[in-house]
Amino acid sequence: MSLPDPGTAGNRDRPQFATRGDASIKEIDWFVEPCWKGQRLLARLEDGRVRLTGEDGQPPDPDLGEAARVLEVAIDADQALIDGSWTAMPFVGEGSPARQRARTVAKNARTGAMPDPATLETRRAFVAWDLIELDGQLLHDIPYQERRRLLESVIIESIRVRISPAVRPPIRGWLAAWQADGFTHFVAKQPNSRYRPGETAPDWLQVSVVSDKLPSLLERVFGSRPGRMRPEPSQPE
Numbered sequence: 001m002s003l004p005d006p007g008t009a010g011n012r013d014r015p016q017f018a019t020r021g022d023a024s025i026k027e028i029d030w031f032v033e034p035c036w037k038g039q040r041l042l043a044r045l046e047d048g049r050v051r052l053t054g055e056d057g058q059p060p061d062p063d064l065g066e067a068a069r070v071l072e073v074a075i076d077a078d079q080a081l082i083d084g085s086w087t088a089m090p091f092v093g094e095g096s097p098a099r100q101r102a103r104t105v106a107k108n109a110r111t112g113a114m115p116d117p118a119t120l121e122t123r124r125a126f127v128a129w130d131l132i133e134l135d136g137q138l139l140h141d142i143p144y145q146e147r148r149r150l151l152e153s154v155i156i157e158s159i160r161v162r163i164s165p166a167v168r169p170p171i172r173g174w175l176a177a178w179q180a181d182g183f184t185h186f187v188a189k190q191p192n193s194r195y196r197p198g199e200t201a202p203d204w205l206q207v208s209v210v211s212d213k214l215p216s217l218l219e220r221v222f223g224s225r226p227g228r229m230r231p232e233p234s235q236p237e
Contacts, residue, residue: 012132013042014057014197015083018187018204031145031166034178035185035206036127037118038087039064043071043126044133045080057198067126074126074161077154081133090125090162092117093181117182128155129164132195145191179209 018035041060044051050068054060067086075082092099099117106114131151132139139147148166155163166189167174175186190203 012138012197013044013053013081015040015042015055016130016195016197016204017200018206019200019202020185020206028169029191030188031148031168031191032171032174032186032188033129033164033166034089034181034183035187036085036087036089036129036164037183038085038089038124038127041067041084041086041126042132043068043075043080043082043084043128045071045075045077045082048072050075067124070158070160071126074156074158075154076156078135079133080131080135080154082128082151082155083130083132084126084128084164086124086126088118088121088124089182090127090159091121091123096121099182125160125162127162127164129166130195132197140195140197143192143194144189147195175209183209185209 039060040055041064042053044053050071052060052064052068064086071082096117101120102114102117105120128151130144131147131154134150134154139150142150152163155161157163165174171186178186185206185208188205188207193201193203
């Protein structure tokens with residue numbers, strides 16, 4: 001499928017959102033990714049330059065020019081549109097200096113409440129998790145698992161540009177590790193899901209990793225508990 005007229009590009013440069021709530025994953029082949037805190041961005045590469053847009057389809061703050069620059073040398077394509085997040089999360093996991101500083105702050109304050117390590121970290125990386133266009137072709141109707149494979153062939157990873165991990169059940173160990181690294185949610189994606197710009201997808205589910213009201217992993221995988229879903233943006237505050 002060829003790209004629409006450039007005059008309609010703004011309508012395409014909005015992300016797809018996940019459905020947030022107590023919802024069941026009904027098959028065991030769903031992909032599960034950490035939900036990255038940070039600034040949700042779409043990165044459009046054309047003519048060797050990257051143009052960024054935010055969740056609302058509008059250009060973000062000018063100070064995000066750094067994100068565009070690191071992406072310009074990390075996308076191995078003539079043209080592409082990539083969904084992801086500009087985030088400190090890759091630098092604040094267990095054992096990181098930012099997390100150690102946060103523990104020291106909490107100890108010195110004697111409050112027991114540790115500040116978010118991301119507030120003590122100035123570095124940012126772009127974490128990519130979906131590929132929406134590639135070399136003049138819309139990928140909206142390509143299944144997620146195939147878009148994911150193409151994404152891995154397009155991104156040249158470095159400390160400043162990453163590809164989000166995507167795993168399949170069983171995921172208890174992954175959730176424990178993500179929670180230890182400061183993630184509060186994960187996103188489950190149906191492998192055959194399509195990409196609909198600006199819409200909330202029923203086959204992308206954003207779920208808390210900490211709520212004691214959620215069903216067990218087995219209940220979630222096999223869909224033994226009916227879900228209540230409400231649309232929300234896919235980036236928690």
